[in-house]
Amino acid sequence: MSTSLPPTIVMKFGGTSVADAARIKRAARRIVAQREAGKRVVAVLSARGKTTDELIKMAEEVSPTPDPREMDMLLSTGERISCALCAMAINDLQHRAISLTGSQAGIVTDTSHTKARIIDVRAERIRQALNDDQIVLVAGFQGVSTSRDVTTLGRGGSDTTAVALAAAIGAEVCEIYTDVAGVFSADPRLVPDARKLPLVSFEEMLEMAASGAKVLQLRSVEYARTHGVRIHCRSSFEDRPGTVVIGEDETMEHPLITAVTHSTEEARITLLGVPDRPGAAAAIFNALAEANCNVDTIIQNEPLGEGRDAEVSFTIASEDLRAAEAALAPVAAELRIARIDTDPEIGKVSIVGAGMRSHPGVAAKVFDVLAEQQINIEMISTSPIKISCVIRADMVEDAVRALHQAFELGAAGIERERPIGQEAR
Numbered sequence: 054m055s056t057s058l059p060p061t062i063v064m065k066f067g068g069t070s071v072a073d074a075a076r077i078k079r080a081a082r083r084i085v086a087q088r089e090a091g092k093r094v095v096a097v098l099s100a101r102g103k104t105t106d107e108l109i110k111m112a113e114e115v116s117p118t119p120d121p122r123e124m125d126m127l128l129s130t131g132e133r134i135s136c137a138l139c140a141m142a143i144n145d146l147q148h149r150a151i152s153l154t155g156s157q158a159g160i161v162t163d164t165s166h167t168k169a170r171i172i173d174v175r176a177e178r179i180r181q182a183l184n185d186d187q188i189v190l191v192a193g194f195q196g197v198s199t200s201r202d203v204t205t206l207g208r209g210g211s212d213t214t215a216v217a218l219a220a221a222i223g224a225e226v227c228e229i230y231t232d233v234a235g236v237f238s239a240d241p242r243l244v245p246d247a248r249k250l251p252l253v254s255f256e257e258m259l260e261m262a263a264s265g266a267k268v269l270q271l272r273s274v275e276y277a278r279t280h281g282v283r284i285h286c287r288s289s290f291e292d293r294p295g296t297v298v299i300g301e302d303e304t305m306e307h308p309l310i311t312a313v314t315h316s317t318e319e320a321r322i323t324l325l326g327v328p329d330r331p332g333a334a335a336a337i338f339n340a341l342a343e344a345n346c347n348v349d350t351i352i353q354n355e356p357l358g359e360g361r362d363a364e365v366s367f368t369i370a371s372e373d374l375r376a377a378e379a380a381l382a383p384v385a386a387e388l389r390i391a392r393i394d395t396d397p398e399i400g401k402v403s404i405v406g407a408g409m410r411s412h413p414g415v416a417a418k419v420f421d422v423l424a425e426q427q428i429n430i431e432m433i434s435t436s437p438i439k440i441s442c443v444i445r446a447d448m449v450e451d452a453v454r455a456l457h458q459a460f461e462l463g464a465a466g467i468e469r470e471r472p473i474g475q476e477a478r
């Protein structure tokens with residue numbers, strides 16, 4: 054990083070922050086304000102509002118299984134619209150702006166269409182434009198593959214574009230502007246007294262993003278941790294600071310529990326009658342990996358008795374269900390797996406907190422709280438800083454509220470001391 058250049062920042066605006074003309078102009082003014090404060094600005098924009106969903110729907114109207122390469126050609130247009138419009142608005146504010154596609158911006162990815170990974174950022178063109186005193190707008194969520202096709206980075210991928218650019222140009226911060234004020238102790242739509250978290254560690258943010266918090270794409274957090282990019286997640290509708298994601302060694306705060314997260318966009322696959330021999334699990338999960346399906350909680354029971362079959366159960370994102378079933382069919386035939394069941398109605402509730410690493414009894418308390426709510430736990434998985442329970446999808450909201458209250462994560466729980474013997478349920 055050069056010391057003679059003014060500091061560079063990356064500002065990423067999500068879909069709701071550029072949804073209509075007024076919001077694009079508001080984003081343009083925020084970008085210009087940073088420029089006028091002496092910063093060099095690279096802005097990454099998402100597609101407007103529900104554009105990406107609408108494009109997916111359009112594809113499904115013409116084809117039940119759209120070709121992934123063409124899907125990426127289609128989906129990448131949403132972000133380009135936002136950038137071109139915002140560049141126009143910035144030009145009208147008497148600043149020079151240039152919009153770039155992911156490919157023009159030098160985002161190079163692997164060849165896995167609709168879920169590509171960034172493998173290189175060749176930011177010369179961005180650097181040139183910045184040196185030339187231009188504001189650079191980059192279409193998020195897309196890149197160009199090593200075989201020169203347009204690719205997209207998976208839902209929410211504009212966050213990863215922003216972080217990757219911040220790393221490549223040595224930006225002092227990657228600001229993620231969104232329609233919420235930051236990262237919360239639970240989804241504020243479900244839990245009205247959810248608290249905005251001023252600081253979250255990368256480790257916690259990774260677990261939160263992986264277990265359903267939608268503020269940041271999981272890959273963007275991984276990328277930021279690997280490359281030491283500071284993320285500041287904040288509202289595009291107000292000026293107050295939001296949530297800063299930092300290294301665990303940078304924070305003194307180690308709360309026992311930081312947040313309750315949830316997801317209802319998962320499905321479970323159960324394989325019944327899996328032969329109990331070395332290589333069976335490897336064959337199953339290799340097939341899923343090749344189909345690019347990210348597997349979460351896995352449970353395999355040990356068959357009781359010689360020659361019995363095992364049962365393997367795991368969760369995946371709902372959107373991967375079709376691909377997973379297709380990938381498993383040949384393995385099932387080869388291994389002579391008796392049956393494959395799928396259950397799309399599952400949900401997952403998780404609690405995340407760096408402090409639980411060294412604190413016994415957290416899991417027991419989670420199970421107690423769910424039992425009191427008459428919620429049946431179907432699967433459990435843990436990491437040193439996370440406990441996840443798979444439950445029925447329609448019980449998720451109750452579970453989130455009960456856990457948030459029991460662990461006193463709300464704004465109220467912090468201000469009020471509870472008299473002994475009257476702890477929150």
Ligand code: ASP
Binds near residue numbers: 100106131193194
């Ligand atoms: N427009 C894409 C999506 O809706 C990418 C993004 O917004 O980050 O998933």
Ligand code: MG
Binds near residue numbers: 067267
């Ligand atoms: Mg997003």
